[in-house]
Amino acid sequence: MMKKFREVILLLLLLSFVPHAEGTRYSLPGKPALTRCRSPEKETFTCWWEPGSDGGLPTTYALYYRKENSETVYECPDYHTAGKNSCFFNKNDTSIWVNYNITVVASNALGSTFSDPVDIDVVYIVKPNPPEKVAVTVMEDKGWPFLRVSWEPPHKADTRSGWITLIYELRVKLEGENEWEMHLAGQQKMFNIFSLRSGGRYLVQVRCKPDHGFWSEWSSASHIKVPDYFHRERSVWILITVFFAFIFLIVSWCIHINSHSLKHCILPPVPGPKIRGFDKQLLKNGKSEDIFSALVVSDFPPTSSSNYEDLLVEYLEVYIPEEQELILEESKDLHDGCLKPKGSTFDSDSGRGSCDSHTLLMDKCGEAKDDGRQTDQDGSQTGSEAQRQQAAWEQEALTYAHEDMISPDMSSGRVKTWPSVFSPLPQYSLSPLSQPSSLETAKQHCLSDSLFPPSSLSSYLTQPGQSTKEYVEVHTVNEEDMVLLHPVPVGHSHGKGCLQTHQGEDYSKVNGVDKNNVLLLQREVMEEQVDMCPCENKDANGATESYCTSSAQKSIPCIHTALPVQEEKAVNGYVDTATMFPLPIH
Amino acid sequence: SLVFIKTTQSKLFLNQLISLLFMLYMVAACKAVPISDLLDRASQRSDRLHSLSTMLTRELDSHFPPIGRMIMPRPAMCHTSSLQTPNDKEQALQVSESDLLSLARSLLRAWVDPLLVLSSSANTLPHPAQNSISNKIQELQEHSKNLGDGLNILSGKMGPAAQTMSLLPYRGGNDLGQDKISKLINFQFLLSCFRRDSHKIDSFLKVLRCRAAKMQPEMC
Numbered sequence: 104m105m106k107k108f109r110e111v112i113l114l115l116l117l118l119s120f121v122p123h124a125e126g127t128r129y130s131l132p133g134k135p136a137l138t139r140c141r142s143p144e145k146e147t148f149t150c151w152w153e154p155g156s157d158g159g160l161p162t163t164y165a166l167y168y169r170k171e172n173s174e175t176v177y178e179c180p181d182y183h184t185a186g187k188n189s190c191f192f193n194k195n196d197t198s199i200w201v202n203y204n205i206t207v208v209a210s211n212a213l214g215s216t217f218s219d220p221v222d223i224d225v226v227y228i229v230k231p232n233p234p235e236k237v238a239v240t241v242m243e244d245k246g247w248p249f250l251r252v253s254w255e256p257p258h259k260a261d262t263r264s265g266w267i268t269l270i271y272e273l274r275v276k277l278e279g280e281n282e283w284e285m286h287l288a289g290q291q292k293m294f295n296i297f298s299l300r301s302g303g304r305y306l307v308q309v310r311c312k313p314d315h316g317f318w319s320e321w322s323s324a325s326h327i328k329v330p331d332y333f334h335r336e337r338s339v340w341i342l343i344t345v346f347f348a349f350i351f352l353i354v355s356w357c358i359h360i361n362s363h364s365l366k367h368c369i370l371p372p373v374p375g376p377k378i379r380g381f382d383k384q385l386l387k388n389g390k391s392e393d394i395f396s397a398l399v400v401s402d403f404p405p406t407s408s409s410n411y412e413d414l415l416v417e418y419l420e421v422y423i424p425e426e427q428e429l430i431l432e433e434s435k436d437l438h439d440g441c442l443k444p445k446g447s448t449f450d451s452d453s454g455r456g457s458c459d460s461h462t463l464l465m466d467k468c469g470e471a472k473d474d475g476r477q478t479d480q481d482g483s484q485t486g487s488e489a490q491r492q493q494a495a496w497e498q499e500a501l502t503y504a505h506e507d508m509i510s511p512d513m514s515s516g517r518v519k520t521w522p523s524v525f526s527p528l529p530q531y532s533l534s535p536l537s538q539p540s541s542l543e544t545a546k547q548h549c550l551s552d553s554l555f556p557p558s559s560l561s562s563y564l565t566q567p568g569q570s571t572k573e574y575v576e577v578h579t580v581n582e583e584d585m586v587l588l589h590p591v592p593v594g595h596s597h598g599k600g601c602l603q604t605h606q607g608e609d610y611s612k613v614n615g616v617d618k619n620n621v622l623l624l625q626r627e628v629m630e631e632q633v634d635m636c637p638c639e640n641k642d643a644n645g646a647t648e649s650y651c652t653s654s655a656q657k658s659i660p661c662i663h664t665a666l667p668v669q670e671e672k673a674v675n676g677y678v679d680t681a682t683m684f685p686l687p688i689h
Numbered sequence: 690s691l692v693f694i695k696t697t698q699s700k701l702f703l704n705q706l707i708s709l710l711f712m713l714y715m716v717a718a719c720k721a722v723p724i725s726d727l728l729d730r731a732s733q734r735s736d737r738l739h740s741l742s743t744m745l746t747r748e749l750d751s752h753f754p755p756i757g758r759m760i761m762p763r764p765a766m767c768h769t770s771s772l773q774t775p776n777d778k779e780q781a782l783q784v785s786e787s788d789l790l791s792l793a794r795s796l797l798r799a800w801v802d803p804l805l806v807l808s809s810s811a812n813t814l815p816h817p818a819q820n821s822i823s824n825k826i827q828e829l830q831e832h833s834k835n836l837g838d839g840l841n842i843l844s845g846k847m848g849p850a851a852q853t854m855s856l857l858p859y860r861g862g863n864d865l866g867q868d869k870i871s872k873l874i875n876f877q878f879l880l881s882c883f884r885r886d887s888h889k890i891d892s893f894l895k896v897l898r899c900r901a902a903k904m905q906p907e908m909c
């Protein structure tokens with residue numbers, strides 16, 4: 104017993120010494136791990152594992168697998184085809200849509216270590232080989248080169264039967280660059296690359312992927328050099344340069360031809376100072392004091408005038424050459440009479456444009472004409488008185504013609520139409536008081552003013568004695584070649600008279616539209632008219648004095664045209680008759 | 690007058706004949722949609738179906754309890770495992786077109802009910818990506834229905850053999866489980882079965898497509 108006890112102790116000592124003597128410890132092999140399994144064509148597959156520590160002893164690895172429905176454990180049929188630490192399953196051993204449960208076992212003298220089991224289905228681990236026979240050629244498309252890349256699927260993958268469906272991708276880059284240009288090519292086996300740099304060296308690679316699987320590795324790079332097409336570019340530039348030079352020449356020639364008018368267009372001439380009575384030389388040569396003194400006109404600002412509205416006055420310069428012509432050739436004379444004085448002192452640079460408006464001019468002419476009519480209408484007066492009046496009228500007209508436009512003179516009896524527009528007419532009644540003849544003319548003016556319907560020029564219609572309105576028409580021509588006029592009853596207003604009035608006014612109120620699409624305008628009657636007298640239809644030979652407007656309450660429609668209704672003109676009941684009734688009407 | 694009547698009658702008859710011939714021609718022309726086009730469209734749909742199922746399984750797997758992987762039922766427990774399908778390429782390429790189509794249709798038909806179960810369970814799935822999963826299940830149902838209709842039309846063109854279908858009833862019930870773990874496990878299991886079956890359908894249709902596309906070898 105003592106002997107056995109001594110043997111056991113010796114054995115234990117020996118066992119404990121032996122490892123210390125060697126310097127290493129043996130252990131079980133480390134746990135291996137299956138890293139990946141791949142199938143290149145869905146017909147075979149390979150699994151690789153990573154060995155753990157070997158534990159110091161020679162370790163062997165074995166792979167065992169079990170198929171889905173059976174419990175039979177098989178061992179890997181081929182450890183060598185795919186390299187170290189791999190297991191290759193050939194076609195006979197590969198089943199698809201079947202789960203493989205694979206385990207790797209590492210064994211050494213001390214024991215075995217099992218790896219974690221892995222479940223795989225071959226159809227989910229497909230990673231094909233790269234595409235083969237990648238060919239890159241340079242081709243030309245209308246003078247511009249492009250690369251045509253073509254390839255074939257890996258020879259193992261059976262795409263013809265549809266067993267595997269592959270999609271391709273390629274990448275291109277210039278030699279020396281870092282950025283690749285990727286192109287997805289789908290299922291086609293050919294691709295064109297455009298936009299190449301002339302003379303560049305390119306690298307092309309292709310890879311593929313099954314419809315539900317992993318991308319393959321990139322194929323080996325194909326090198327290609329694009330030939331220089333710089334000379335073709337240069338010829339294009341030469342053409343462009345020549346073309347633009349040609350265009351430039353033409354444009355400069357055109358500019359030269361039209362230089363004068365262009366100059367006027369771009370740099371319009373600055374109007375020089377045109378002050379009447381001012382010596383331009385003063386500006387160039389004179390001193391500033393001289394210039395300013397020349398500018399100061401003796402009677403400007405007018406201190407003699409007490410009424411500032413006279414400054415706004417535009418004088419009617421009616422030039423009546425002969426009294427006969429005034430009567431007989433009314434229309435022609437009017438033009439001459441109206442336009443002549445304008446011509447004498449007409450100056451393009453003076454600011455009297457508004458005064459030269461056509462309507463106002465016609466108003467003045469109309470007024471002159473009506474004045475002429477009025478004078479003849481005074482048939483009850485003796486011819487001598489008429490002639491006297493006409494002479495006075497003519498005298499005044501002549502004085503007008505020589506009027507200095509800049510410094511308006513306040514001599515009485517002048518026809519003032521502007522004030523009739525802008526200021527109340529009491530001044531009319533006031534100023535001619537000094538001279539009886541002018542009183543007559545003033546009255547005539549009042550009367551003539553009354554020919555303008557009160558509705559248009561409302562501001563000045565608040566005058567007593569200003570309540571007449573009437574129209575005149577030609578009654579007869581007597582044996583002395585004088586036109587006898589008579590007033591037209593208000594109810595039967597003459598077209599021409601109304602025409603006159605409607606020339607003068609800008610707006611009339613629409614009363615209504617009758618069945619023939621005729622606008623019925625109403626003459627506005629001022630409410631402020633105090634001295635109203637009921638107006639009855641005037642006879643043809645009515646008296647000249649007592650004219651009055653119709654009562655304020657009654658509006659008389661003025662039916663004088665048959666123009667169709669123009670819908671867009673009527674705004675708030677007011678119609679712009681200036682545009683509605685173009686001259687002449689009938 | 691008799692001759693007149695006869696000519697009008699014959700004219701009417703002629704008109705009728707012409708219109709009938711025209712109608713027949715139109716019907717024939719309309720029927721002549723190439724099968725390869727139909728198969729191409731069908732395989733595109735099946736491709737999308739399988740991609741969706743793969744995305745779903747991956748999404749579900751991202752937050753899956755590790756223990757679930759341990760107790761996952763085996764794929765042999767799928768309700769469609771009884772259907773005999775080819776196991777490798779040689780077997781698959783020997784199957785006739787009608788049989789391939791019949792297999793595809795049977796598999797697709799077998800998933801109509803389970804997809805409903807999946808859809809209803811997805812609304813209450815205890816998973817962080819529940820919303821996305823639910824949407825994808827909806828899309829799965831749509832594509833599945835469209836593909837089923839398309840395959841029905843195809844089978845009509847390919848003869849009576851293609852019309853036969855195998856019935857693979859789903860007996861899993863409407864409920865995937867009471868507790869969170871079993872719900873997730875059963876959901877994942879069903880999805881894995883569907884993933885495989887959709888891959889089968891896709892493969893069969895693509896083989897059929899290449900067989901029908903003899904005129905367009907560049908497609909295959």
